[in-house]
Amino acid sequence: MGNRKINVVTMGCSKNVVDSEYLMKQLEVGGWEVVFDSNDTSARVVVINTCGFIADAKEESIDTILSFVEAKKQHQIDKVFVMGCLSQRYREELAEEIPEVDGFFGVTDMPEILRSLNTSISDKHLNQRHITTPSHYAFLKISEGCSWGCSYCAIPLIRGKHVSKPIPDLVEEAQFLVNQGVKEIMLIAQDSTFYGKDIYGERKLPELITELSKVDGLEWIRVHYAYPTGFPMELLTVMRSNPKVCKYIDIPFQHISTNVLKAMRRGINRDETLQFIERLRKEVPEVAIRTTLLVGHPGESEDDFNELLEFVRVMKFDRLGVFAYSEEEGTHSATLPDDVPEEVKQSRVEQIMDLQQQISLENNRLRLGKIFRVIVDREEADYYVGRTEFDSPEVDQEVLIAKNQSVILKSGDFVSCRIVDVADYDLYGELVSYCIL
Template structure:
């Protein structure tokens, strides 16, 4: 009987792609993949280590599995991913129930690692991060109609609050032909939505081609002869060139949706973050994007309570959010991360102040979102049909303005023949609740 492997993958979509590569390798090596780690022989936790909350979620998941191991329900626990890469030997010392801690460079050796822990051995394996194969095949864990497409690994931006460059290594782009080949396979298998991801998609190609090549990549992907759409996540504002903007505007297969993490509006704080621009520059960019790309959805994120953030800086951020009226937005209280420059900055902000400022920004955004949702009532929009929600007792899907896992949904009733999962249908909007739209579909 084949050894059963269960995996919990935490954190971002980029980490999820790594998990899918691990699962493919294990299945190829003859292991049985099970959906529930509690029903496995070996449980793998693919951890996130980006901010404190994410680290705690990873630790909590490991401790839950440790209880199952104590009860004899699973035999071994393997920890990989960002937390493992970042803390390495410390994890085994603190969490003795773990059988292996391995870095991202060891992903291709995961089958041998499983075999070793089943023999009762403790494994610590941390090859060079560059050993991570960015073109490895994967066993997809998303629904058949959408897929993440990682176009680069690592990061060279070195924002002062972020540990990702230390965890994931230097920025490495995949070749255009490799990405296009994978994309063709995905759309031929029914994918309707390709979601391009990297730590900084707008930097794509700088290392390989000595210039930014995201516009060229998008044009090549759009040549694939199939009915699908492309969503682009994680574009940095200072790399939104006219060529990239024009490509997004002109290519019908590219959704008019841009994920643009801005982090703040104060020029002083952005400089301390090792980022670029100020309120004036960012306002000009947002206005240009909206002018050149009609009906554009802009998603962004902000940080409150970064070291040195004064009341004036926060007021500037608050006014910027009010004036720009972003379509989708997240805001996080600053989390000081070990081995990052910002953690050592003077003028650290009290936790309660950071959280209070975050709550104010999110309350502002809730009012903006309510007004935007209200304006949608009576309109008919395209929705990717995803399924039935038994709690809401109605069907649901996503519009082009909603990325999976981070944005809202469209809930709707069906009159007539039910559409098939993955179909793109017309839904008339009749109401909303929080950030989700409510509507009707008539076959």
């Protein structure tokens, strides 16, 4: 291929972002000029990293593939390759339906993708990435796949069983990221709290975080995608005592009704969930909890939903997202009658999010007048925009800091801010002091 410029387009979750970043680094080492998520038609080769998790994501991935196939027909690009979850699960069907694509690859097929691009894999750079997030934060994928088998989830069918990455490799990768200017890392996995069970015989997330915290220049470590069943309670001690560990956890509870949790095959019931949250808040009093819920699962009754609504009302989670159930072929839930009408599912989503909006405003009002350490993410017209340790980038609320003409801030700076006003999902801060790290 004479033109060595390539466009890598990423769909879906942060785990896909990391997969694309690994690929992009290998391409760079192999002599390619890489752009990402671009419409730059001087990049004559496109690799699309697809999502195959839920119906909307599949549709978006297919639409993206078709748009680049059309660009190929118009001779704006020469080659289109497809990788990722959708391609892993539906490779044969996609190849039959969209023959204009030059190659379909699964989630672990990076060597094959590189070979198709006349590029060989560089073992020396396996723990390195081309960072596509803002330079001061990055995701660190600590494992692949999932061994739980929740009834509604297709991830084990797509990405296989849980496979942890060894601690030394992750520390090396974190050091590489910090050398690129990263100050905050988000630990991600399908279940981050299962980390280490497969290679060390026991869960090792607390030990991993302790080792990562020794990397000079790394300021914040944040835990995403925890799982409540079998949670390693030692993690709470690390979170409470290690200043580099954000008092924040993303832990999808999905539901609170024991009936629904059993149908979902979550391995936990209502009482155990409530006991876990009580212990979490007791041992780490300042902790911010982000959770995700799923409504409309087969068999979810009105009573089950009302129980969930009351759970949200009482728990007052700091951050919360809700999905409506959609059937995924090959899962256990797909064998059950999808007996909750679509309009009821959407109504339940809206009821929970309306309630959460009120809770978020109440929680924010408690922060008025308090001073927080804030990392600056970006600059806008009238504000610098940042976050406290209680908020993750891209998914949580932000702190808007009114510009002070005597102080110029840049992304990645840490400042102290007093909260002077609040909104449903935003805080307004006044600069107290700043420290350029």
